Amino acid sequence: MIRMLLRVLGRDYARPVRRTVALMTAAAVVEGLSYALLVPVLRALLADDPADARPWLGAFGAAVAAYAVLRYVSDLSGFRAGIALLRGVYHRFGDHLARLPIGWYGQDRVGEVSVLASRGVLQAMTVIVHLLGPFVFACVTPLTIVAVMFAFDWRMGLAALAAAPVVAAIQIRAGRSTAAADAERHERDRQATGRVIEYLQAQPVLRAGGRTTERFRLLDDSLRDVRRASRRTVLSALPATVGLAFTVQAMFTALLVLGAHLALGGHIGAAEVLAILVLAARCADPLLSLSHIGSQIRGARHELTRLEAVLRTEPLPEPDAPARPRDHGLRLESVTFAHGDRTVLDGLSLSVPEGRRLAVVGPSGAGKSTLLQLLARFHDVNGGAVRVGGVDVRDISTEELMSRIAIVFQDVYLFDGTIEENVRLGRPGAGRDEVRAAAAAARLDEVVDRLPAGWDTGVGEGGARLSGGERQRVSIARALLKDAPIVLLDEVTSALDPVNEAAVHDGIERLMAGRTVVMVAHRLRTVRRADRIAFLDGGRIAEEGGHEELLRRGGRYADYWNLATTTTAR
Known part of the structure; x- marks a missing residue:
């Protein structure tokens, strides 16, 4: 004993x-x-x-x-x-x-x-x-x-x-x-x-x-x-x-x-x-x-x-001699990943040059969120390689990798503290003016101004005292404060009302400016502004190209776009 x-x-x-x-x-x-x-x-x-x-x-x-x-x-x-x-x-x-x-x-x-x-x-x-x-x-x-x-x-x-x-x-x-x-x-x-x-x-x-x-x-x-x-x-x-x-x-x-x-x-x-x-x-x-x-x-x-x-459960291994990425470009090389008995990604390859935006679209269960998680090394791939700046993420220390990546999820979790404390998680050592500037860029200051306790307002466990759109603004302000060169976005506006969607969209545009971005998105205006679009289905890239190029092909993406346009019009 x-x-x-x-x-x-x-x-x-x-x-x-x-x-x-x-x-x-x-x-x-x-x-x-x-x-x-x-x-x-x-x-x-x-x-x-x-x-x-x-x-x-x-x-x-x-x-x-x-x-x-x-x-x-x-x-x-x-x-x-x-x-x-x-x-x-x-x-x-x-x-x-x-x-x-x-x-x-x-x-x-x-x-x-x-x-x-x-x-x-x-x-x-x-x-x-x-x-x-x-x-x-x-x-x-x-x-x-x-x-x-x-x-x-x-x-x-x-x-x-x-x-x-x-x-x-x-x-x-x-x-x-x-x-x-x-x-x-x-x-x-x-x-x-x-x-x-x-x-x-x-x-x-x-x-x-x-x-x-x-x-x-x-x-x-x-x-x-x-x-x-x-x-x-x-x-x-x-x-x-x-x-x-x-x-x-x-x-x-x-x-x-x-x-x-x-x-x-x-x-x-x-x-x-x-x-x-x-x-x-x-x-x-x-x-x-x-x-x-x-x-x-x-x-x-x-x-x-x-x-x-x-x-005794083994964490992801850390490299003995960590390498530093040369730049902030992203590449997936013949990536295979299985979750249990199900193959989620199967031989997937794509690249995102530094400073460019890639939108990933496709049906539910296609592996879109899993792709983002592999880029952040939430899992290790079963085959192939995920590279950041030409370096395999398994050869980069976790601290170094996460310092270069800001992630905004669809479901935002906030810790039971004040709004300011949750924003500061992006960079705990940031000054007061930097926190306020990030909040203003995410339009979080509008939320803070109408709360009785302002920045000292408690958000509750998981952020229960804030609405979904308000939680997203906190998350975006946190990512802006972190000021990471790589941004991963996972359907961040899919469940917001028009007012919050507009505010969050403005914050996201500021967050993406000048950074390498991979975003899982369904909103039409978000997808159109991407430099390239990858249509993912069954763990594989079914189509890849620019928005206009993919529409001219008349393939899977065009069908998806026409359906989304029709649904929005209704």
Whole structure:
């Protein structure tokens, strides 16, 4: 368990964890040894002169004080180590997620990452703070007490030690019997979390369909699965709990019978028997707690396993000797890319000279957005090469590549902060005048002027307090502030009203000026102003050329243009 924890966190955290374990072990040993002083204490108290017990009581008090100090220091070390580990794992987890390819973030990952980043990480990190100490004391203190029993009477010590392999076997058996149930419960938890998110996101659709009071069947089924899995987990752990309690009680009974037999035979005194029974009773409490502690540790171990699996997911490789692009031209050379079993792009080749504009059009599912993602290296191609300035993007460092590219997506996500903070994401070190100039160029200043809090207006999670057009203006202002030489646009005006479309279009024109641009677009005036147009269908370039040239050919693009013109006229 500790080894897995250190694998997840890295070797930098090995020292505080080992120090904490050593302190907890020392405190547990001192606790067990302090109980050994009960034997001379009881022997003196039951003798002719009870006053002889005073030195032993003093020694017992000193031992208890030493234990209290060690326990305090070990618990404090555990809390400090736990806080450091929690901070470390969150940083490592967040940094690793930021480096994973965008393709890794499928729909099935939403619930998994949500559970891991919240409850999963906290549960895994509670091992150090809340579970490690009780587990060490539950194991070490009874063993120390058994060693003390051996010192006073080997027969009583041997009888107590006989329970150790039985307790170990029960714990191992419990771990195996509950492993499958725990894994199923965690999987059901992950699915239920995903369903809850889906239910919340589906509210507009459900309400539009008149299903405002109807229960969401998929969510109900998922919650029922969680309840059934939780019941199976409890039932699978029940035999171990009962078996452990029975073993501890049987051990205590055996010691009682053996002690009585030895005392009646004159082999040991009544004081020794009483003291050993007190020691046995002190063994019982921590041993009985092993069942509950073991269950919690298995749950934490499962979360650590899932966390380790995510951390082992390989990010896109960084070049050993990064190259710098010569210019800002773009080229795709016989690019093949598959998503799962589906080939999205198949042998696609095209080029965009520096400072020119390429519009990519075509039917839904043709691979247009995927083409933009490959240019930004959100994925690595399966075949061929994507080049920026004549250099394969796999030979350019991620930081260098992203510094040269500004991306404006159709669906804009804003962080829960102010408008100014979201614009500054484009270039955090920009001055106030530069932020205002970028906002004015994107016509975002019109939005800011009519908001009560102005630039300090909170946008809400995802930008929920702004309209779609207002979010697009923030996104364009962010891209303008970044001032990157390459711009990728993904249908940024497809779902806007005429007023916002006009404002956003003006901002986009300023953004594209003098830059290398690849835009996925459906709006006619956007497509017409491109230097070249590529019609993409089935992962291949069906046609490529200028607007007028493609219209004269009368091919796929001409059909698309005529249909779009007719639809607009209506």
